[in-house]
Amino acid sequence: MNKADAIKESNKAYSSIRSKLYDAHSILIDENNDIQETWSDSIYDDEDDDFSDDVQQIIDDNEDNNTSVILDMASIKGSIDTLKNNAKYTGSKFDDKLENAKDAEKTLSHYNELVTDPHGNYATFVSETETANNNMNALDIYN
Numbered sequence: 064m065n066k067a068d069a070i071k072e073s074n075k076a077y078s079s080i081r082s083k084l085y086d087a088h089s090i091l092i093d094e095n096n097d098i099q100e101t102w103s104d105s106i107y108d109d110e111d112d113d114f115s116d117d118v119q120q121i122i123d124d125n126e127d128n129n130t131s132v133i134l135d136m137a138s139i140k141g142s143i144d145t146l147k148n149n150a151k152y153t154g155s156k157f158d159d160k161l162e163n164a165k166d167a168e169k170t171l172s173h174y175n176e177l178v179t180d181p182h183g184n185y186a187t188f189v190s191e192t193e194t195a196n197n198n199m200n201a202l203d204i205y206n
Contacts, residue, residue: 069152076145077157079138080164081204087135087171088199090128094178095192097121102185118181132175139168163204170198 105114174195
């Protein structure tokens with residue numbers, strides 16, 4: 064592979080990372096909102112709902128979305144590997160993008176863990192997921 068091809072492939076890989084990151088982040092925002100709404104309703108409504116059952120039902124209902132996020136994360140990891148492998152041809156040209164991609168994958172993974180395994184109390188969950196969402200929005204890869 065020559066340098067021009069490696070640069071083209073690296074740009075394509077980075078673009079794929081950004082696209083998959085946006086897709087997965089959007090799904091996680093929707094799931095998080097569903098969980099928060101369900102959890103809040105089970106706490107503050109007068110009905111005798113068991114919030115654990117209600118939240119688990121939302122997670123089960125979102126299983127296809129969760130699978131999509133996992134596939135997006137796998138694709139992101141593959142694109143990160145492409146950036147790493149092309150470094151021998153592109154030199155340090157993509158170092159910042161590679162670090163941004165690694166940060167994004169790590170942050171996305173953490174947010175996914177929070178949303179797919181809600182724990183603690185409602186206030187803690189809301190605080191942790193808001194922080195995770197803010198961390199996603201602050202990623203350099205989004206800019």
